[in-house]
Amino acid sequence: AQTVTQSQPEMSVQEAETVTLSCTYDTSESDYYLFWYKQPPSRQMILVIRQEAYKQQNATENRFSVNFQKAAKSFSLKISDSQLGDAAMYFCAYRSAVFGDKIIFGKGTRLHILP
Amino acid sequence: EAQVTQNPRYLITVTGKKLTVTCSQNMNHEYMSWYRQDPGLGLRQIYYSMNVEVTDKGDVPEGYKVSRKEKRNFPLILESPSPNQTSLYFCASRPVGQPNTEAFFGQGTRLTVV
Numbered sequence: 001a002q003t004v005t006q007s008q009p010e011m012s013v014q015e016a017e018t019v020t021l022s023c024t025y026d027t028s029e030s031d032y033y034l035f036w037y038k039q040p041p042s043r044q045m046i047l048v049i050r051q052e053a054y055k056q057q058n059a060t061e062n063r064f065s066v067n068f069q070k071a072a073k074s075f076s077l078k079i080s081d082s083q084l085g086d087a088a089m090y091f092c093a094y095r096s097a098v099f100g101d102k103i104i105f106g107k108g109t110r111l112h113i114l115p
Numbered sequence: 116e117a118q119v120t121q122n123p124r125y126l127i128t129v130t131g132k133k134l135t136v137t138c139s140q141n142m143n144h145e146y147m148s149w150y151r152q153d154p155g156l157g158l159r160q161i162y163y164s165m166n167v168e169v170t171d172k173g174d175v176p177e178g179y180k181v182s183r184k185e186k187r188n189f190p191l192i193l194e195s196p197s198p199n200q201t202s203l204y205f206c207a208s209r210p211v212g213q214p215n216t217e218a219f220f221g222q223g224t225r226l227t228v229v
Contacts, residue, residue, distance in 0.1 A: 044222060
């Protein structure tokens with residue numbers, strides 16, 4: 001069975017600085033998707049960034065980028081120029097590209113932005 | 116506007132009183148799922164449906180029922196709620212055959228069972 005592990009329950013970063021959230025996963029599949037979701041106080045689940053496992057190039061969305069290391073099964077999220085609006089719970093997640101529709105989530109990392 | 120709508124958004128109920136949380140999507144998606152979110156545990160799948168009249172258990176199905184009589188609706192039923200079902204619930208939908216399309220999530224339903 002696939003698992004997703006986020007080892008940092010909470011993190012803090014100074015506004016305008018850069019922070020990296022860690023995520024590791026375990027799977028025997030070769031084709032899958034990895035995601036980072038943001039959950040602000042409104043509770044809405046917002047997709048931040050997505051990585052296809054077959055792509056070697058790391059995904060980037062504006063200030064958000066990932067470091068995808070397939071062999072190491074590592075998928076970290078880097079937030080550059082942190083803003084107060086980035087404060088939220090962040091979930092790393094996995095979805096098989098072949099079997100079913102289930103998204104497997106990590107336990108989350110709460111990110112605090114210090115003004 | 117494409118969306119997944121859950122109702123109610125907040126619910127406080129008593130142990131044993133049957134309740135239904137509704138989920139409706141307007142995107143003609145085949146896949147629909149229910150997740151529960153608990154502190155320190157992330158989100159876990161309760162049930163999912165791959166199309167009308169096709170449902171299956173997720174990781175934590177005990178105490179829940181679902182039905183999929185229409186493509187757009189996927190209600191979550193708690194026939195005898197217990198305090199350990201106090202949680203934040205999310206419904207999600209996604210189209211089949213489009214692996215590059217990600218799930219749409221509803222706004223969440225905060226359920227408290229006393």
